[in-house]
Amino acid sequence: MKVTMDRIVSVRNVNKIYASGHQALKSVNLDIQRGEIFGLLGPNGAGKTTLISIICGIVNATSGHVSVNGHDTRNAFRAARSIIGLVPQELTADAFETVWDTVTFSRGLFGKKPNPALIEEILKDLSLWDKKNDQLMTLSGGMKRRVLIAKALSHEPKVLFLDEPTAGVDVELRKAMWDTVRGLQKSGVTIILTTHYIDEAEEMADRIGVIRAGEIILVEEKNALMHKLGRKELRLDLRAPLTTLPDNLAEFELTLNDDGSALCYNYDRAKEHTGINALLTALSNEGIAFRDIETSQSSLEDIFVDLVNDQS
Amino acid sequence: MNWPAVKAIYGFEMARAWRTVMQSIFSPVMSTSLYFIVFGAAIGSRIQEIDGVSYGAFIVPGLIMLSLLTQSISNAAFGIYFPRFSGTIFELLSAPVSFVEVLLGYVGAAASKSIILGLIILATAALFVDLQIAHPFWMLTFLVLTAVTFSLFGFIIGIWADGFEKLQLVPLLIITPLTFLGGTFYSISMLPEFWQKVTLFNPVVYLVSGFRWSFYEISDVSVTLSLTMTIAFMLVCLAIIWWIFKTGYRIRN
Ligand SMILES: Nc1ncnc2c1ncn2[C@@H]1O[C@H](COP(=O)(O)OP(=O)(O)OP(=O)(O)O)[C@@H](O)[C@H]1O
Numbered sequence: 001m002k003v004t005m006d007r008i009v010s011v012r013n014v015n016k017i018y019a020s021g022h023q024a025l026k027s028v029n030l031d032i033q034r035g036e037i038f039g040l041l042g043p044n045g046a047g048k049t050t051l052i053s054i055i056c057g058i059v060n061a062t063s064g065h066v067s068v069n070g071h072d073t074r075n076a077f078r079a080a081r082s083i084i085g086l087v088p089q090e091l092t093a094d095a096f097e098t099v100w101d102t103v104t105f106s107r108g109l110f111g112k113k114p115n116p117a118l119i120e121e122i123l124k125d126l127s128l129w130d131k132k133n134d135q136l137m138t139l140s141g142g143m144k145r146r147v148l149i150a151k152a153l154s155h156e157p158k159v160l161f162l163d164e165p166t167a168g169v170d171v172e173l174r175k176a177m178w179d180t181v182r183g184l185q186k187s188g189v190t191i192i193l194t195t196h197y198i199d200e201a202e203e204m205a206d207r208i209g210v211i212r213a214g215e216i217i218l219v220e221e222k223n224a225l226m227h228k229l230g231r232k233e234l235r236l237d238l239r240a241p242l243t244t245l246p247d248n249l250a251e252f253e254l255t256l257n258d259d260g261s262a263l264c265y266n267y268d269r270a271k272e273h274t275g276i277n278a279l280l281t282a283l284s285n286e287g288i289a290f291r292d293i294e295t296s297q298s299s300l301e302d303i304f305v306d307l308v309n310d311q312s
Numbered sequence: 313m314n315w316p317a318v319k320a321i322y323g324f325e326m327a328r329a330w331r332t333v334m335q336s337i338f339s340p341v342m343s344t345s346l347y348f349i350v351f352g353a354a355i356g357s358r359i360q361e362i363d364g365v366s367y368g369a370f371i372v373p374g375l376i377m378l379s380l381l382t383q384s385i386s387n388a389a390f391g392i393y394f395p396r397f398s399g400t401i402f403e404l405l406s407a408p409v410s411f412v413e414v415l416l417g418y419v420g421a422a423a424s425k426s427i428i429l430g431l432i433i434l435a436t437a438a439l440f441v442d443l444q445i446a447h448p449f450w451m452l453t454f455l456v457l458t459a460v461t462f463s464l465f466g467f468i469i470g471i472w473a474d475g476f477e478k479l480q481l482v483p484l485l486i487i488t489p490l491t492f493l494g495g496t497f498y499s500i501s502m503l504p505e506f507w508q509k510v511t512l513f514n515p516v517v518y519l520v521s522g523f524r525w526s527f528y529e530i531s532d533v534s535v536t537l538s539l540t541m542t543i544a545f546m547l548v549c550l551a552i553i554w555w556i557f558k559t560g561y562r563i564r565n
Pocket residue numbers: 018019020022023024042043044045046047048049050051089565
């Protein structure tokens with residue numbers, strides 16, 4: 001996919017301290033590239049919703065700056081907000097309104113001329129068309145979530161924030177939603193989504209950011225992360241511990257662990273030649289015997305859990 | 313200026329009134345009719361004319377004011393409190409609207425509703441008593457000014473309130489007593505001199521007096537003073553709302 005490399009959202013040194021005294025964001029810097037799907041991962045309470053709320057103008061930052069498409073979200077809030085669509089994490093809806101009215105309302109609120117044909121198309125895309133005259137309180141949770149998506153799309157945003165869009169949505173519908181999101185990306189919309197489902201981030205995102213306790217601790221291309229994910233580790237428990245690696249094993253990427261009693265070899269399992277044969281041959285040539293052999297794979301989930309649990 | 317947004321908010325608020333038409337129109341009309349029966353017919357027949365106006369006719373402007381004040385406040389307060397309470401306010405906060413659009417939408421709708429209501433009560437009153445309106449233009453001016461001013465006041469309460477009790481508290485504990493003590497059912501010249509002075513601190517006195525003057529050309533305080541006080545209160549409310557939006561008080565935490 002072709003992603004033009006200019007940034008559409010830029011977050012600079014944003015801090016947020018809530019009235020309670022809790023610091024929810026610590027000097028956050030983040031750039032979102034135009035046209036990408038950015039996955040923001042992080043445990044409960046990490047500050048994902050707070051960050052999104054600050055970008056969208058719902059929460060005031062304690063300090064720092066945010067600009068959207070070059071417009072400062074404070075000084076040029078009209079220009080900045082008019083291109084942003086937001087699907088919030090909480091299901092909030094005016095109980096007595098109908099689907100059609102609430103989606104039409106959103107379009108008006110964002111300053112757009114009425115366009116019933118567009119709203120019809122959006123409702124049909126989200127399988128809400130037959131519900132258009134139903135009051136919101138009569139809808140199920142998953143339907144309400146889709147109404148919130150329809151509201152956000154009604155004003156044709158250029159940047160769409162999806163705060164846990166698939167929470168409480170069944171598997172089939174989740175796939176349909178992913179398709180909708182990809183379709184939006186094709187039409188030029190930049191998408192930022194938060195999720196707890198790592199497979200969702202893997203499936204959807206071009207880049208992934210991890211936030212923990214108010215700090216962004218990693219931002220990386222998904223493919224680079226997937227590369228790490230594609231790697232496996234071969235671990236050999238040695239009969240006799242080694243102090244140094246023999247010279248003719250230098251060509252392998254080996255590490256000595258556990259005081260020399262284990263040899264670890266990293267390899268790419270997707271490769272035709274993983275080098276395992278050559279390594280085992282080389283080991284027996286050196287007369288190094290081993291008691292046990294074990295392979296393991298790191299997943300994005302492991303990487304994520306490691307990052308998040310890392311106390312340093 | 314984002315006019316589609318003003319239209320959207322205004323339309324939404326008016327539609328909400330229509331859904332609750334029983335509560336927003338019928339109940340005030342009903343209670344006003346009861347006031348006429350009790351104060352106008354039953355008690356009024358025993359009270360002599362005030363400044364040449366029959367008691368039933370005398371209380372009409374005050375009764376309209378009573379409904380206008382309480383309805384403006386509660387309409388506007390509920391209008392903005394409810395999205396805060398239900399969480400739907402996120403959309404308003406993330407929309408490209410400034411406090412001007414929000415005010416025109418919410419306060420405009422609340423004021424429109426209470427003006428319509430005031431006119432309905434006026435029509436209801438005409439069924440009970442002989443009405444004459446000496447200055448229709450000023451009558452409408454006072455009606456609109458009061459509706460707008462107290463809708464602004466209600467809007468502030470809707471932002472300030474953090475529970476339904478507080479929302480009810482101000483209209484119940486402040487506005488109703490001020491209205492009853494503000495010359496709605498009597499001319500303040502009927503009070504002992506000391507209380508006449510105290511009453512001048514009650515802003516409702518100026519509203520009722522000016523409004524009554526537009527009907528019968530009788531007033532407790534000068535019309536210019538009435539107008540000045542009303543506009544002054546309106547400007548104070550506007551300043552407070554401007555500050556609320558500037559600082560994000562209770563809306564952008
Ligand atoms: N209005 C508020 N007042 C005080 N503290 C708040 C407020 N909103 C959020 N917080 C705190 O800020 C921190 C970050 O919250 P936030 O909602 O941004 O987390 P999150 O990453 O979205 O979590 P989740 O995955 O559960 O949605 C939490 O510790 C939360 O308790």
